[in-house]
Amino acid sequence: MPDEHDPPIDRIASALAGAAGIVRRLRAPGGCPWDREQTPSTLKPFIVEEAYEVLDAIDGGNPDELREELGDLLLQILLQAEIARESGAFDIADVAEGLSRKLVHRHPHVFGEATVQGSDQVLVNWEKIKKKEKEGRGLFDGLPASLPALLRAARMGEKAGRVGFDWPNVQGVRAKIDEELAEVDEAARNGVHEDVEHELGDVLFAVAQWARHLGCQPEESLRACCARFTRRFAGMERILAGRGRPMTECSIDEMETAWQEAKRQ
Numbered sequence: 001m002p003d004e005h006d007p008p009i010d011r012i013a014s015a016l017a018g019a020a021g022i023v024r025r026l027r028a029p030g031g032c033p034w035d036r037e038q039t040p041s042t043l044k045p046f047i048v049e050e051a052y053e054v055l056d057a058i059d060g061g062n063p064d065e066l067r068e069e070l071g072d073l074l075l076q077i078l079l080q081a082e083i084a085r086e087s088g089a090f091d092i093a094d095v096a097e098g099l100s101r102k103l104v105h106r107h108p109h110v111f112g113e114a115t116v117q118g119s120d121q122v123l124v125n126w127e128k129i130k131k132k133e134k135e136g137r138g139l140f141d142g143l144p145a146s147l148p149a150l151l152r153a154a155r156m157g158e159k160a161g162r163v164g165f166d167w168p169n170v171q172g173v174r175a176k177i178d179e180e181l182a183e184v185d186e187a188a189r190n191g192v193h194e195d196v197e198h199e200l201g202d203v204l205f206a207v208a209q210w211a212r213h214l215g216c217q218p219e220e221s222l223r224a225c226c227a228r229f230t231r232r233f234a235g236m237e238r239i240l241a242g243r244g245r246p247m248t249e250c251s252i253d254e255m256e257t258a259w260q261e262a263k264r265q
Contacts, residue, residue: 236261
């Protein structure tokens with residue numbers, strides 16, 4: 001049921017049509033020289049950058065920032081669709097209509113007669129329906145090769161798990177990490193760099209699956225860890241600077257003391 005916060009459908013349609021019209025004007029003769037020069041390939045870095053800025057806005061918890069960053073990401077979608085329209089391939093309406101058909105088809109428990117017992121079954125059904133739609137494709141064919149590796153590892157594990165190829169419990173995947181670590185140690189003792197890289201990859205893949213079984217997203221866990229490390233390192237730098245001690249002149253003990261102080265702060 002709609003609630004008081006739902007914008008009218010005609011307002012949504014009007015706003016999206018207005019944005020698409022502005023992008024068309026920017027690309028038209030007499031429009032913006034920069035926008036007119038862009039191609040699907042030249043815009044690729046901006047799609048990635050804007051997607052990560054959306055993630056930062058989500059983490060920041062500021063609705064106004066999230067709204068703005070979602071708009072920037074939408075701009076990239078509109079630009080790609082407008083370039084495709086100019087070549088006669090498709091337009092933004094085709095994109096939206098295709099998405100609508102897909103959502104309806106993959107949610108038979110909402111738009112059809114199917115019943116489900118919770119979100120886990122929804123995901124299993126989604127994979128079954130998707131496999132029928134894309135018959136002949138492998139389970140991982142839809143995963144972009146350009147995904148961050150840790151995220152891709154987790155998504156591969158999720159997809160494999162939905163068809164039954166998974167550890168039965170968290171203890172099994174935890175034991176696999178110990179097994180893979182032992183193989184890293186052996187490779188390191190043998191001194192073959194390529195073998196060490198291979199075995200380290202297996203460890204990281206296993207850790208991604210362990211995180212998944214623990215209900216965590218490994219990519220998000222690592223991003224949060226990097227953010228904490230950045231904050232604490234900056235705090236350590238400030239503490240040492242306040243003592244008149246450039247980091248390049250500090251001992252490891254001085255840095256460790258400042259690091260612990262930064263953590264407490």
